[in-house]
Amino acid sequence: VASVLKVLMGMQMMVNINSELDLETAEMIAAELDLTIELKAAETLEDELITELENQEDDPDSLVPRAPIVTFLGHVDHGKTSLLDYLIGINVVSGEAGGITQHIRAYEVEKDGRSVTFVDTPGHEAFTEMRARGANVTDIAVLVIAADDGIMPQTEEAISHAKAADVPIVVAMNKIDVEGVDPNRVMTQLTEHQLTPSEWGGEVEVVQTSATKGIGMDELLETLLTVAELNEYTANPNREALGVCLESEQQGDRGVVAKLIVQNGTMRVGDILVCGPAHGRVRAMTNTLTGKPVEEAGPSTPVNLIGLDTAPGAGDRFHVLSDIGQAREIAGARSYESSRENLSGITTKVSFENFQDMLLNGQLGQDHERVKLNVIIRADAKGSLEAIDKELAKFDHPEVEIRVLQRSVGGVTLADVTLASASDAVILAFNVIPDEQARSLADERNVQVRRYEVIYKLTDDIKAMVEGRLKPEE
Numbered sequence: 086v087a088s089v090l091k092v093l094m095g096m097q098m099m100v101n102i103n104s105e106l107d108l109e110t111a112e113m114i115a116a117e118l119d120l121t122i123e124l125k126a127a128e129t130l131e132d133e134l135i136t137e138l139e140n141q142e143d144d145p146d147s148l149v150p151r152a153p154i155v156t157f158l159g160h161v162d163h164g165k166t167s168l169l170d171y172l173i174g175i176n177v178v179s180g181e182a183g184g185i186t187q188h189i190r191a192y193e194v195e196k197d198g199r200s201v202t203f204v205d206t207p208g209h210e211a212f213t214e215m216r217a218r219g220a221n222v223t224d225i226a227v228l229v230i231a232a233d234d235g236i237m238p239q240t241e242e243a244i245s246h247a248k249a250a251d252v253p254i255v256v257a258m259n260k261i262d263v264e265g266v267d268p269n270r271v272m273t274q275l276t277e278h279q280l281t282p283s284e285w286g287g288e289v290e291v292v293q294t295s296a297t298k299g300i301g302m303d304e305l306l307e308t309l310l311t312v313a314e315l316n317e318y319t320a321n322p323n324r325e326a327l328g329v330c331l332e333s334e335q336q337g338d339r340g341v342v343a344k345l346i347v348q349n350g351t352m353r354v355g356d357i358l359v360c361g362p363a364h365g366r367v368r369a370m371t372n373t374l375t376g377k378p379v380e381e382a383g384p385s386t387p388v389n390l391i392g393l394d395t396a397p398g399a400g401d402r403f404h405v406l407s408d409i410g411q412a413r414e415i416a417g418a419r420s421y422e423s424s425r426e427n428l429s430g431i432t433t434k435v436s437f438e439n440f441q442d443m444l445l446n447g448q449l450g451q452d453h454e455r456v457k458l459n460v461i462i463r464a465d466a467k468g469s470l471e472a473i474d475k476e477l478a479k480f481d482h483p484e485v486e487i488r489v490l491q492r493s494v495g496g497v498t499l500a501d502v503t504l505a506s507a508s509d510a511v512i513l514a515f516n517v518i519p520d521e522q523a524r525s526l527a528d529e530r531n532v533q534v535r536r537y538e539v540i541y542k543l544t545d546d547i548k549a550m551v552e553g554r555l556k557p558e559e
């Protein structure tokens with residue numbers, strides 16, 4: 086920088102380190118300093134700058150504990166909203182906390198000097214959708230199950246989504262205040278779903294709660310903090326911030342308000358930001374709970390931020406850069422179209438055929454670990470599911486392990502495709518078909534849905550694939 090400035094001064098150009106140079110001037114400087122100039126397209130800039138920021142390793146000494154980011158999942162009406170309301174001490178059901186229209190809520194809650202950040206997505210589809218976009222924001226999933234209702238179809242889906250995300254699960258057995266509920270029934274159901282409660286010798290913490298009576302709330306927070314301690318979530322507050330946009334909206338005269346969650350580093354007012362197709366300088370940030378202005382936001386902190394030029398999408402990652410020109414260029418190169426392309430780009434999906442190819446070419450399983458083939462099974466009846474399970478259980482191959490992310494009765498849904506897309510899975514549809522939405526998303530994301538009418542065909546296909554003699558699907 087010093088040499089470049091010196092040359093410029095020699096050229097009577099008074100500039101500083103933040104000035105932009107045109108190409109002509111740059112060429113003159115290069116000639117003077119005997120350098121060659123390389124022109125870089127915005128995409129290259131993106132690749133170099135953003136990839137570098139994403140991959141930048143933090144010195145172990147710089148890492149400090151950070152609050153766990155916790156997501157609530159569960160069947161509708163089992164009490165997700167009420168639990169979060171109680172924990173943050175407001176009542177959303179009876180009137181939204183001011184400001185941004187909240188589809189995805191995110192709050193930091195403090196208890197005895199330690200914090201937990203809660204992110205409440207409208208459903209597990211939204212949870213997995215973010216994961217599909219590379220935005221893994223969740224550390225711990227709280228599975229909310231109403232004790233009077235037990236495990237319901239959406240609870241089962243939520244379990245699959247949490248398991249696929251590979252995050253610890255804590256169960257909140259809610260509505261424990263309802264007369265006549267039998268906690269043991271839910272515990273048994275949990276055990277049937279491979280979530281054995283710790284009280285019964287398993288690994289899953291089950292906390293009995295009542296969101297309306299305020300029972301078990303401290304215990305739930307304590308449990309989350311303990312799980313967090315065991316998992317040692319850390320971050321480096323002394324670096325440029327990066328993280329994820331949860332949602333954003335255009336708000337009249339305030340401009341774009343974006344709800345972001347910082348995953349690493351510290352974001353400050355004045356920072357230059359690029360987030361999906363948006364960029365800008367942080368004009369102001371507010372606490373998502375109190376609405377009070379904050380000057381900086383460290384790891385695991387959610388904030389509402391003003392300063393972006395356009396509204397980024399849910400799941401768009403953000404990065405703090407040092408140069409507004411670069412931020413503008415990168416954002417410009419990512420129009421919404423291109424970010425959608427990216428989306429299908431990152432989801433190069435597994436199919437039986439390419440899995441077979443990869444196996445044959447030795448691209449998989451080199452490290453002597455068995456390769457996992459993720460599958461989601463949909464069938465017409467419980468009996469069919471059981472029969473398929475039984476067949477798959479017999480499958481024993483030294484190199485390949487079949488991992489069933491989800492099995493359920495009914496047609497293939499949008500949630501199945503989202504899960505498959507986020508987890509590189511193949512959907513096996515036994516005597517069922519995808520609905521229209523699911524079919525079109527599967528096309529868009531290259532998710533393979535294989536249909537079968539007899540069980541031996543399904544198992545034959547899997548065997549054939551592994552042995553490298555799979556025929557193309559008719």
Ligand code: GDP
Nearest residue numbers: 161162163164165166167259260294295296297
């Ligand atoms: P969500 O759909 O999972 O977000 O569920 P909500 O939080 O909206 O709760 C659904 C209904 O269950 C509401 O009418 C709540 O008042 C009620 N509810 C939530 N938690 C409890 C609880 O612990 N006990 C009882 N009795 N009712 C509850």
